[in-house]
Amino acid sequence: MINHEQKPPLNLFFDVLSKKSHIPYKSGKPKNPQSVMKEVEQVLTHISEKNLKITHIVSFNDPILVFKAESDVPVQKKFFCVKINSCIRAATNEASILQALSDRCNTSCRFFPQLENFFEIPSKKKHFAIVTEWVDTEPMYSVFKNSIKSLKMFTTQLVFLLHHLHASRVISRDIKPSNLLLCKPYRTILVCDFDLGIFLPDMKYTSYEDMKVPGTPGFIDPAFFVKNSDLTKCDIYSAGKTLAALVANVEEKHVQKINTSHLVKMACSRIHSETHKKNFQDLLQLMLNRDSKKRGSTKDLIMHPFLCN
Ligand SMILES: Nc1ncnc2c1ncn2[C@@H]1O[C@H](COP(=O)(O)OP(=O)(O)O)[C@@H](O)[C@H]1O
Ligand SMILES: [Mg+2]
Numbered sequence: 233m234i235n236h237e238q239k240p241p242l243n244l245f246f247d248v249l250s251k252k253s254h255i256p257y258k259s260g261k262p263k264n265p266q267s268v269m270k271e272v273e274q275v276l277t278h279i280s281e282k283n284l285k286i287t288h289i290v291s292f293n294d295p296i297l298v299f300k301a302e303s304d305v306p307v308q309k310k311f312f313c314v315k316i317n318s319c320i321r322a323a324t325n326e327a328s329i330l331q332a333l334s335d336r337c338n339t340s341c342r343f344f345p346q347l348e349n350f351f352e353i354p355s356k357k358k359h360f361a362i363v364t365e366w367v368d369t370e371p372m373y374s375v376f377k378n379s380i381k382s383l384k385m386f387t388t389q390l391v392f393l394l395h396h397l398h399a400s401r402v403i404s405r406d407i408k409p410s411n412l413l414l415c416k417p418y419r420t421i422l423v424c425d426f427d428l429g430i431f432l433p434d435m436k437y438t439s440y441e442d443m444k445v446p447g448t449p450g451f452i453d454p455a456f457f458v459k460n461s462d463l464t465k466c467d468i469y470s471a472g473k474t475l476a477a478l479v480a481n482v483e484e485k486h487v488q489k490i491n492t493s494h495l496v497k498m499a500c501s502r503i504h505s506e507t508h509k510k511n512f513q514d515l516l517q518l519m520l521n522r523d524s525k526k527r528g529s530t531k532d533l534i535m536h537p538f539l540c541n
Pocket of ligand 1: 290291292293296297298313315345364365366367368369410411413424425426427
C-alpha cells in the first residue's frame with residue numbers, strides 16, 4: 233500500500249520534468265496492455281514495498297492505459313487508479329496539475345482524485361505512471377433520469393467545480409462526461425484527466441499550435457483559437473456540451489456529429505415543465521455562446537434562474 237504520510241519526492245521529479253516542458257505532445261510506440269501491466273505491478277511493488285495487484289484494465293485509449301490496482305494488505309485494503317502514458321508532456325502535465333491542486337485546495341473542497349504517486353517505469357524509458365486514489369463511481373448518464381432536482385444538483389456542482397478549478401488557476405480543456413466521476417454514494421462529482429490541462433499564467437500555452445489535440449471533438453470551444461480569448465471560457469463551453477449530451481442521452485462519441493443547437497433542442501425536449509425547459513435552454517445557450525466574451529462565467533451561471541429558482 234502506498235503510504236499517505238510518506239509521499240514520494242514528487243518535487244524532484246517535477247524539477248527534472250519541468251525542464252522538458254517544451255517537449256511537444258508526442259507519444260512512444262503503442263504497447264501491449266498485458267506487458268505494461270506486469271511492468272507496472274513490479275514498479276509499484278518496488279516503490280511501495282508492498283504488493284500491489286492490478287485487478288483490471290479500466291480503459292485503453294492508445295497510448296493511455298488506465299488500470300485499477302489494489303494493495304494486498306487484507307485489513308487495510310486500498311484501491312488505486314493507475315494511468316500509464318507514453319506521452320511525457322501529457323503525463324507531466326497531469327501529475328503537476330494534480331499536485332498543484334492538492335497543494336492549493338484543502339480537503340473540504342476536493343473536486344479531483346488525490347495524487348498518490350508519479351514515476352517513470354524504469355525498464356521502458358518512455359512510460360509514466362500516475363497513481364491516484366480509486367474513486368467508486370456511478371454511470372454518468374444516470375444523472376438526469378427525468379428528475380429536475382438531480383439535474384439542478386449536478387449542474388450546480390459542475391459550475392462550482394469549474395469555479396474552484398479556475399480559482400486554482402487551472403483549466404481542464406477536456407471537460408466531457410467521461411472525465412467527470414460521479415462518486416458513490418452521494419453523487420458528488422470530481423474531475424479527472426488533466427492530460428490537456430494548463431496553468432492559467434502559463435502564457436506560452438495560450439496559442440495552441442504546439443498541442444496536437446485541443447480537446448475532444450464535439451466538446452471543443454469554437455473560440456479556442458481566437459487570440460486573447462478568456463481561457464476559462466473553453467471549460468464553460470465543454471461543460472455546456474456535457475450537460476446537453478447527458479440530458480439528451482447522446483453518447484460522448486456521437487456529440488460531434490450533432491449540430492449544437494439541435495443537441496440543445498434534444499436535451500430540452502426531455503424536460504416536461506415549460507418553466508424548467510425555458511430556463512435550462514437559456515442556461516445552455518449562455519454556456520454555448522460561440523463568442524467567448526458573451527459566454528457566461530461561473531458567477532453568471534450560479535446566479536442563473538435555472539439554478540436559483
Ligand atoms: N481516480 C479514478 N477512480 C476511478 N476511475 C477513474 C479514475 N480516474 C479515471 N477513471 C476512469 O478511467 C477513465 C480513463 O481515465 P482518464 O484519466 O480520463 O484517461 P484518458 O486520458 O485515457 O481519457 C475515466 O473515463 C474514468 O472512467
Ligand atoms: Mg479521459
